[in-house]
Amino acid sequence: MSNISICDVAKHAGVSIATVSHVINNTRSVKEETRNLVLNSIQELNYSPNTAARSFKTGKRNLIAFIVPDISNPFFATLIEEVEMVIAKEALHLLVVNTKETKEREITNLRFLANGGVDGFLLASTFDNYAEMEDVIPKHIPVVLVDRRPAGAPYDSVIVANYQAVYSSVEYLIRKGHTRIGYITGLPRITTTAERLEAYQDAMEANNLSTEGFIRTGTSMSALVSENLDILLAQDCSALIVSNNMMAIQAMMLLDQRGIRVPQDIELIGYMDSAQPQYGTQYMSLIRQPVVDMGRTAGQRLIERLKNQDIPLRETLLRADFIPVH
Amino acid sequence: MSNISICDVAKHAGVSIATVSHVINNTRSVKEETRNLVLNSIQELNYSPNTAARSFKTGKRNLIAFIVPDISNPFFATLIEEVEMVIAKEALHLLVVNTKETKEREITNLRFLANGGVDGFLLASTFDNYAEMEDVIPKHIPVVLVDRRPAGAPYDSVIVANYQAVYSSVEYLIRKGHTRIGYITGLPRITTTAERLEAYQDAMEANNLSTEGFIRTGTSMSALVSENLDILLAQDCSALIVSNNMMAIQAMMLLDQRGIRVPQDIELIGYMDSAQPQYGTQYMSLIRQPVVDMGRTAGQRLIERLKNQDIPLRETLLRADFIPVH
DNA sequence: GATGAAATCGTCTACGTAAACGTTTTTACT
DNA sequence: AGTAAAAACGTTTACGTAGACGATTTCATC
Numbered sequence: 001m002s003n004i005s006i007c008d009v010a011k012h013a014g015v016s017i018a019t020v021s022h023v024i025n026n027t028r029s030v031k032e033e034t035r036n037l038v039l040n041s042i043q044e045l046n047y048s049p050n051t052a053a054r055s056f057k058t059g060k061r062n063l064i065a066f067i068v069p070d071i072s073n074p075f076f077a078t079l080i081e082e083v084e085m086v087i088a089k090e091a092l093h094l095l096v097v098n099t100k101e102t103k104e105r106e107i108t109n110l111r112f113l114a115n116g117g118v119d120g121f122l123l124a125s126t127f128d129n130y131a132e133m134e135d136v137i138p139k140h141i142p143v144v145l146v147d148r149r150p151a152g153a154p155y156d157s158v159i160v161a162n163y164q165a166v167y168s169s170v171e172y173l174i175r176k177g178h179t180r181i182g183y184i185t186g187l188p189r190i191t192t193t194a195e196r197l198e199a200y201q202d203a204m205e206a207n208n209l210s211t212e213g214f215i216r217t218g219t220s221m222s223a224l225v226s227e228n229l230d231i232l233l234a235q236d237c238s239a240l241i242v243s244n245n246m247m248a249i250q251a252m253m254l255l256d257q258r259g260i261r262v263p264q265d266i267e268l269i270g271y272m273d274s275a276q277p278q279y280g281t282q283y284m285s286l287i288r289q290p291v292v293d294m295g296r297t298a299g300q301r302l303i304e305r306l307k308n309q310d311i312p313l314r315e316t317l318l319r320a321d322f323i324p325v326h
Numbered sequence: 327m328s329n330i331s332i333c334d335v336a337k338h339a340g341v342s343i344a345t346v347s348h349v350i351n352n353t354r355s356v357k358e359e360t361r362n363l364v365l366n367s368i369q370e371l372n373y374s375p376n377t378a379a380r381s382f383k384t385g386k387r388n389l390i391a392f393i394v395p396d397i398s399n400p401f402f403a404t405l406i407e408e409v410e411m412v413i414a415k416e417a418l419h420l421l422v423v424n425t426k427e428t429k430e431r432e433i434t435n436l437r438f439l440a441n442g443g444v445d446g447f448l449l450a451s452t453f454d455n456y457a458e459m460e461d462v463i464p465k466h467i468p469v470v471l472v473d474r475r476p477a478g479a480p481y482d483s484v485i486v487a488n489y490q491a492v493y494s495s496v497e498y499l500i501r502k503g504h505t506r507i508g509y510i511t512g513l514p515r516i517t518t519t520a521e522r523l524e525a526y527q528d529a530m531e532a533n534n535l536s537t538e539g540f541i542r543t544g545t546s547m548s549a550l551v552s553e554n555l556d557i558l559l560a561q562d563c564s565a566l567i568v569s570n571n572m573m574a575i576q577a578m579m580l581l582d583q584r585g586i587r588v589p590q591d592i593e594l595i596g597y598m599d600s601a602q603p604q605y606g607t608q609y610m611s612l613i614r615q616p617v618v619d620m621g622r623t624a625g626q627r628l629i630e631r632l633k634n635q636d637i638p639l640r641e642t643l644l645r646a647d648f649i650p651v652h
Numbered sequence: 653g654a655t656g657a658a659a660t661c662g663t664c665t666a667c668g669t670a671a672a673c674g675t676t677t678t679t680a681c682t
Numbered sequence: 683a684g685t686a687a688a689a690a691c692g693t694t695t696a697c698g699t700a701g702a703c704g705a706t707t708t709c710a711t712c
Contacts, residue, residue, distance in 0.1 A: 005698055016662040021700060028701095031660065046461075050442040053698035056382035057667060063421075071410065072601065077403045084397065084424045088431075093439075095389075096422040098410045105414075113419075116378040116668090135372075249605045256608070275398065279575045280605035282582075331668055342692045347670060354671095357690060379668035383697060442698090 004047045013041035024049060055116075064302060065095040065113050066122040066146075067106060073246060075273035075291060076124065079146065082295025083122060090303055092119075101126050101187060110136045120302050125150050128189050142305040146298045148191045149315075156305060158298040158316045162195040165287045165320035169241060169269050170203035172285065172324055178239040178267065182214045182232035184225070184251070186244045196243050220246040226254050233260075240266060245273035252280040263325055272323075285325045290318040330373045339367035350375060381442075390628060391421040391439050392448040392472075393432060399572060401599035401617060402450065405472065408621025409448060416629055418445075427452050427513060436462045446628050451476050454515050468631040472624045474517045475641075482631060484624040484642045488521040491613045491646035495567060495595050496529035498611065498650055504565040504593065508540045508558035510551070510577070512570045522569050546572040552580050559584075564592060571599035571607075578606040589651055598649075611651045616644040 006024075010017040015034060022028045023038040030038075041047070055061040066083055068076040084094045095118060099105040103126050110121070110133065120142040127133050130152035137143060145157035173181050183200050186193045197215070204211050213235050216228035225247050232240060242248040248270025255262055262268045262283045270284040275292055297316055304311065332350075336343040341360060348354045349364040356364075367373070381387040392409055394402040410420045421444060425431040429452050436447070436459065446468040453459050456478035463469060471483035499507050509526045512519045523541070530537045539561050542554035551573050558566060568574040574596025581588055588594045594610040601618055623642055630637065 006700095007698075017699080018663080018701075019661060022661090025700080028661090029659070034661080048437065048441040050382075050698055051439070052378065052381040052385070052387060052442040054442075054700085055378040056376075056669090056697090057699045057701090059378070059667085061378060071407045072400065072403045074398065074400065074403070077398045077400070080422070081397045081424060084422070093421060093423070095419060096406070096410070097419070098407060109419075111374060113377070115374040116376040116380075246602070253603070253605050253608070256605075276572070277579070278605070279579050279582075282579070332670095333668075343669080344671080344693080345691060348691090351670075354691090355689070360690080376668055380670085382667090382699090383669045383671090385697085 004045050005050065006047075009038065009041045009045060009047050012045060013037045059116075061117070061119050062091060063093050063095055063118045064120045064122065064306075065097055065109070065118040066124075067097045067099060067109060068124050069099050069101045069126055071096065071098045073273070074276070074278075075245060075289065078274045078276075078291045079124075079295045079298075081275075082292050083299040086296050086299030086303070092303075099126055101190075103127060103132070107133065107136055114138050114141055120144070120306050122146050122298055122302055123155075124148050125153075126190065128191050128194070130154070140309075142302060142309065144298050144302045144305065147294065150191060154313065156301045156314050156316075158294055158301060158318065160192070160289055160294065160320050161317050162192050162320065163199040165322055166196045166199035166241070166243075167203045168322045169285065169287060170200055171207075172322065173239045173241075173267065173269070174203075174207050174209070176239075176267070179209055180214070180235065180237045180239070181209070182216070182235065182237035182240045183211070184216045184218045184228050184232070184240065184242045184247060186247070187219055188217055193243065200241060218247060220244070220250065222250055225250045229254050233258075233266075238266060239269070241269040243271070245271040245278070248284060249278060249280050252283070267325075283325060286323045288321045288323055290320060294318055330371050331376065332373075335364065335367050335371060335373050338371060339363045385442075387443070387445050388417060389419050389421055389444045390446045390448065390632075391423055391435070391444040392450075393423045393425060393435060394450050395425050395427045395452055397422065397424045399599070400602070400604075401571060401615065404600045404602075404617045405450075405621045405624075407601075408618050409625040412622050412625030412629065418629070425452055427516075429453060429458070433459065433462055440464050440467055446470070446632050448472050448624055448628055449481075450474050451479075452516065454517050454520070456480070466635075468628060468635065470624050470628040470631065473620065476517065480639065482627045482640050482642075484620055484627060484644065486518070486615055486620065486646050487643050488518050488646065489525040491648055492522045492525035492567070492569075493529045494648045495611065495613060496526055497533075498648065499565045499567075499593065499595070500529075500533050500535070502565075502593070505535055506540070506561065506563045506565070507535070508542070508561065508563035508566045509537070510542045510544045510554050510558070510566065510568045510573060512573070513545055514543055519569065526567060544573060546570070546576065548576055551576045555580050559586075559592075565595070566592060567595045569597070571597040571604070574610060575604060575606050578609070593651075609651060612649045614647045614649055616646060620644055 006017050006020050010020045020038050023030050023035050066080060070076055087094050097109045106126050114137055122144050124146045125148050127150045130150045143155040145155050147159055149157045149159050185197050201211055218224050218228050229251055242251050260266055268284040270286055272286040272288040332343050332346050336346045346364050349356050349361050392406060396402055406422060413420050423435045432452050440463060448470050450472045451474050453476045456476045469481040471481050473485055475483045475485050511523050527537055544550050544554050555577055568577050586592055588609045596610040596612055598612040598614040
């Protein structure tokens, strides 16, 4: 039953509620004998402290929220899993909020959860600019940015060196003799999309290659991937960079349907965004995101900040490896 | 800031806290003029109600926990996504707990969250028997079982007609002339594993086919899949049933590595456990799990039970379609 | 056994909110 | 204007817990 309070335990054990509370929380010394009395009563009554009352009193909820744009993307699923493991060790729980890449859902949830809802946020934001979300997040609540970093946000961040990874991958293709290299971006407006695209453009330019007609903006919506693919094929691209894992796998499937072989007929660069290997990726060169490391680090960062608000800002940049297809 | 209470708003607006509370919750009529006064004050002070205090007072947390064995499995990720969507419409939030197929983690979390932690549970349990978990869950708290149904549990459930789907798939293979049909199970002890295996055995037996040496017990651990695969190949199987999506994809990759073509050299039956199509599954016959439907239904069930504890038990059995490779 | 220090424990308040209960003001109708 | 009914609003309490503060008991030492 849940209607058993600390008060009932106190009565049953013949002590005060203060003693019971201190036994539970180990907050002052209690005689061995008394402690056992209390512990026995707790067991007998099957008492467990009321979480809500506790949070109310202490102001701590032992709860952190991870705001992700897309739960069913394996990238974020893995991230969630890693964060959960780190968090759980501290007896914290994880609230998962799926914004579905919607600014409005992000705002609503931040606002709702900020005031006493959770102790801190892990945020993979849909915003590219802090100004838009500034009002919603109270200053006192810890936030750690994961994977995406809206410009100007005064928070710890754990992100990936996207620029460098894409730049290397373009150079790799060029070294292999490709000159017509197509690029399919992810959702515009997201910080990672911009970084990756910029790297592609810079690398092409540095090698005096044109990007004219080679850049397509996409989402992982299947129809759009298909359309973008056909346009780039029509442009006679000999290599394609597809800027996230879900679209890359889709590109594989679509090329397969068209009877175009990878990597013999066209070379593909995709992403490895999850801990589990995916069938189909063995034929691509891959940019391997440090998902596991990112999840753990982000969780750790938040825990540290929960314990001490005054540590200086930390921006962590994790390397993404480029793995050429053999 | 978060240190703004209903009290401050009341003072600022020159009314009582009761009025503020009633404006916020729409719980009694307030003069238009006063209401605006209050609303303006709320806005000016950027007040939002303290969630913790509110939960404490009302006993409602607007929070439900979804206990899953493996977040990074796309099956559960999709389930989570669907549940979250249904839940969000009711202004409820979703706590995701990853048990990693561990009984102990399941127990710990159930116990911790039950007393005031959440309003209800969605549970994809690692237990196959209710007796083992009975003590931990208070009687008054609503639980809906998802995908797996521990024997004897007195809860609403939303599960899949596993038996029927596997039975049809075996019949399909037999009709095509296969007699040596291998079967790789999922984790033993899980309810779905047992149902599926039983169907395979019954269907084989009904057709006078032996299963001797054709059954391998597995997990999605890559090395184990590989070992099981080799053993079944050595048994000269012409068709394989692999009883979940992750293992099926792995089997594909391993067969690919060994130069064995699917479905020309060996026929494969796998699972489609997610809303997104996966590369590799186009070469298998598939048992399509009704993931989306299951998530929505389960969420709905729980919401209904939160509103009314007294409705009779409902056990929902969803059909899984068998889709032969063309 | 007297003393002070240390150990042990109890009383009571406060947290922010919702709502029961009570009071005042407004309205409708004679 | 007088009345009752209805509308509007304020005062107060209670929820379960943690911990400040204060009270009592135990203990070591003379």
